[in-house]
Every structure is written in C-alpha cells, then in structure tokens.
Amino acid sequence: xxxxxxxxxxxxxxxxxxxxxxxxxxxxxxxxxxxxxxxxxxxxxxxxxxxxxxxxxxxxxxxxxxxxxxxxxxxxxxxxxxxxxxxxxxxxxxxxxxxxxxxxxxxxxxxxxxxxxxxxxxxxxxxxxxxxxxxxxxxxxxxxxxxxxxxxxxxxxxxxxxxxxxxxxxxxxxxxxxxxxxxxxxxxxxxxxxxxxxxxxxxxxxxxxxxxxxxxxxxxxxxxxxxxxxxxxxxxxxxxxxxxxxxxxxxxxxxxxxxxxxxxxxxxxxxxxxxxxxxxxxxxxxxxxxxxxxxxxxxxxxxxxxxxxxxxxxxxxxxxxxxxxx
Amino acid sequence: xxxxxxxxxxxxxxxxxxxxxxxxxxxxxxxxxxxxxxxxxxxxxxxxxxxxxxxxxxxxxxxxxxxxxxxxxxxxxxxxxxxxxxxxxxxxxxxxxxxxxxxxxxxxx
Numbered sequence: 548x549x550x551x552x553x554x555x556x557x558x559x560x561x562x563x564x565x566x567x568x569x570x571x572x573x574x575x576x577x578x579x580x581x582x583x584x585x586x587x588x589x590x591x592x593x594x595x596x597x598x599x600x601x602x603x604x605x606x607x608x609x610x611x612x613x614x615x616x617x618x619x620x621x622x623x624x625x626x627x628x629x630x631x632x633x634x635x636x637x638x639x640x641x642x643x644x645x646x647x648x649x650x651x652x653x654x655x656x657x658x659x660x661x662x663x664x665x666x667x668x669x670x671x672x673x674x675x676x677x678x679x680x681x682x683x684x685x686x687x688x689x690x691x692x693x694x695x696x697x698x699x700x701x702x703x704x705x706x707x708x709x710x711x712x713x714x715x716x717x718x719x720x721x722x723x724x725x726x727x728x729x730x731x732x733x734x735x736x737x738x739x740x741x742x743x744x745x746x747x748x749x750x751x752x753x754x755x756x757x758x759x760x761x762x763x764x765x766x767x768x769x770x771x772x773x774x775x776x777x778x779x780x781x782x783x784x785x786x787x788x789x790x791x792x793x794x795x796x797x798x799x800x801x802x803x804x805x806x807x808x809x810x811x812x813x814x815x816x817x818x819x820x821x822x823x824x825x826x827x828x829x830x831x832x833x834x835x836x837x838x839x840x841x842x843x844x845x846x847x848x849x850x851x852x853x854x855x856x857x858x859x860x861x862x863x864x865x866x867x868x869x870x871x872x873x
Numbered sequence: 874x875x876x877x878x879x880x881x882x883x884x885x886x887x888x889x890x891x892x893x894x895x896x897x898x899x900x901x902x903x904x905x906x907x908x909x910x911x912x913x914x915x916x917x918x919x920x921x922x923x924x925x926x927x928x929x930x931x932x933x934x935x936x937x938x939x940x941x942x943x944x945x946x947x948x949x950x951x952x953x954x955x956x957x958x959x960x961x962x963x964x965x966x967x968x969x970x971x972x973x974x975x976x977x978x979x980x981x982x
Contacts, residue, residue, distance in 0.1 A: 743931025767935045768911045829924045834908030
C-alpha cells in the first residue's frame with residue numbers, strides 16, 4: 548500500500564505530464580495486454596457463452612476456429628440471444644464477425660491502441676501478432692496497470708540514480724581497496740584577493756558529503772592558514788591538495804621555497820616573518836601554524852631552505868567532527 | 874537575538890547580505906588579526922574589525938560568523954562589498970568606534 552501511495556504522491560510533484568505521454572509512445576501493446584485470452588469456437592453455443600461469462604466474469608470472449616480469429620462474442624450478443632430465446636444457437640449466429648473487429652497489433656505503441664479505444668468506444672481490443680494470430684486482449688484497465696508499472700520502473704531507476712548522485716553515498720558507489728577524492732588548487736603568491744577561496748571550496752565539498760559541521764570547520768580553518776601562508780610567504784606560490792577519504796582527510800600545502808629556516812620558531816605563537824603589507828591587512832599574527840596545530844589530528848612539516856616546504860595536515864573523520872581523542 | 878534587530882538597534886548600515894539578516898546572533902568577537910578571528914570567532918557571532926579588504930569576507934565565511942561589523946565608518950572597498958554580496962556574507966558598517974558599538978550590542982544580548 549505504501550508503495551502505491553508513494554507512487555501516486557510523486558506523480559503530481561516530480562513528474563511532468565509529458566512523461567506519461569512519452570510512456571504511452573514508448574510502451575508496446577504487448578507489454579500491457581492480458582496475454583493468452585480464453586477463447587471459444589464458433590461452434591460453441593450461446594449457452595456456453597453464458598456459463599463462461601458468469602463463471603469467469605468476462606464481458607467479451609474471442610472466437611477462434613482452428614487457430615484463426617473469426618470474431619468476438621460480447622454481453623450484448625448474449626442479451627440478444629436471450630431476447631430471441633436462442634441460447635442453444637451456435638456463437639456464429641450472434642458474434643461480431645472478424646471484419647467488424649477492432650484490433651490492435653502487439654508491436655504498436657499503447658498510444659495508438661488507446662486512441663482507438665477512445666474513438667470506437669469499444670471496451671476491449673483484440674491483440675494480434677505479426678502473423679495475425681490472437682495473442683491477447685487489451686482494455687483501458689490493462690493500459691492503466693501497465694502504465695503504472697512502467698512509471699514505477701521509471702521511478703525506481705530515477706531513485707537509484709538519485710541515490711548514486713547523492714554525495715553522502717558517493718563513496719559507497721565507488722568500490723576499490725581504498726577510494727579517495729582529490730581536490731587540487733594552485734595558489735599564487737601575493738594573490739591576497741583569492742585568499743580563502745580554496746579553503747571555502749573544500750569546506751563546501753565536505754559539507755555536501757555529509758561531514759559534521761565541526762569537522763568541516765576544523766579543516767577549513769587549518770586549510771585557510773596554509774593557503775594564506777602560500778600567498779604571503781612563498782616565492783612562487785604552491786599547491787593545496789586535499790585528499791578526502793571516508794575515514795580521514797589529508798590536506799597538503801606544498802611550495803618551492805623559500806623554506807622555513809627555523810620550524811620550532813615558526814610554530815611558536817606570535818612569531819611571524821610576514822611583510823609589513825601583510826601585517827597591515829591583519830595577516831602575520833604569528834598564529835598560522837598554531838591554528839593549524841590546534842585544528843589537526845596530525846601535523847607534519849618538512850622544509851628545507853632554498854628547496855621548499857610541505858605541510859601535511861591530517862584530520863580524522865569523527866561522528867561529531869570533534870578532534871579525535873579530545 | 875535576530876541580526877535584523879541588532880542592525881536596527883545599533884543603527885548599522887547594511888553594505889551587503891540584506892537577505893541573510895534573519896539569522897540568530899549569539900555574541901561577538903573583536904580582532905583585526907585574521908588568524909585570531911579564525912581561531913577564536915564562533916559561528917553565529919558578529920565580528921568587529923577595522924579591516925576592510927577582500928579577505929575579511931573569506932574569514933567570516935569560513936568561521937561562519939553572523940556578519941562583519943566594520944566600525945568607525947572605515948571606508949570599504951567596492952570589491953569587498955561585491956565579494957560579500959556574492960558569498961552571502963553580511964557586511965555592516967558602524968559610524969561609532971568599536972568600543973561604543975560593542976557596548977550597545979552587549980546590552981542587547
């Protein structure tokens with residue numbers, strides 16, 4: 548029941564009307580018809596028709612002689628037989644014969660069959676295959692059920708697609724021994740105007756993937772400091788590379804110089820080598836590495852004067868985003 | 874307290890982020906050193922500063938500040954306003970010095 552409900556609930560909201568139309572074009576009659584109909588021969592009696600209709604609640608029975616469709620006998624025909632008190636007459640006398648039958652081909656679109664049902668106002672179409680053998684019957688009810696089924700299929704396909712697109716499930720959909728997402732940014736020296744752009748984008752990505760806000764914030768703050776360091780302190784800028792794994796995030800800032808002469812000193816709060824311009828802008832508080840240390844679970848700095856610096860910041864993914872072990 | 878009410882009570886000028894004034898203000902943070910703000914400012918706080926360059930927008934956005942209040946009618950570059958507008962960061966201007974502005978906020982909270 549709930550499945551039906553959700554199907555209908557969604558029909559109005561997510562589906563455009565054209566989807567239904569498209570489906571009636573795409574669906575073939577053979578997909579929605581009731582196959583293998585019950586048949587009688589033209590030599591059967593109208594009394595047989597009465598019995599079959601009463602027992603099986605049919606309102607029309609195709610008449611087939613030696614494998615070939617020759618007509619159909621309906622409730623109206625049966626009523627005529629009653630009126631004429633001719634239940635012992637063969638079907639042949641009352642049936643609608645072949646040339647007056649309204650038929651549908653198994654391989655034509657439901658749209659065409661539906662149009663024919665509307666125009667002729669008959670209750671059912673007899674469905675023939677390419678060899679003109681009777682293969683099924685088609686009523687509006689069949690079409691409705693068939694369309695609903697097709698809609699359901701379309702929805703579950705769409706749902707599946709949506710599931711795979713959802714960032715939270717992103718990693719679940721990718722199978723490898725170790726899957727990660729890499730985000731790489733080129734940071735230019737002295738490009739103060741772009742400062743924080745990479746950090747903001749990494750933060751955004753993390754939030755979209757379902758990271759706890761506190762984790763996204765920790766990563767953003769540490770990454771921002773590293774990003775600003777690349778802008779303020781490097782000769783030629785550098786790269787920020789964020790590797791996002793389901794259980795761990797690593798952000799590496801690397802550059803090609805000038806390198807840090809004394810890392811111990813650089814990590815001390817308040818110590819800064821920032822230019823007067825940078826200080827005027829509020830940078831160079833001597834808090835960069837201190838902030839990074841505070842936000843990371845692991846901080847590794849490799850540096851050599853004249854060669855460059857590589858700052859590796861590791862964040863463990865925790866449920867609430869708080870620093871692991873604190 | 875809602876930011877829109879703070880803006881009205883303190884007589885602040887809204888330079889950017891008119892659409893984001895319906896958020897809750899939880900407190901304030903005062904510093905002109907960006908790293909201090911990164912370290913100390915908490916989401917939902919108003920950041921009071923005399924810095925007016927582009928980067929303050931990124932800092933406010935990264936820490937999730939309710940907004941930036943630039944005090945003493947310090948001239949703000951059009952690029953900063955534009956960036957704030959683009960990032961949806963609330964940028965406010967106070968005619969009074971930081972102390973007077975903050976005292977008023979403190980009485981409201």
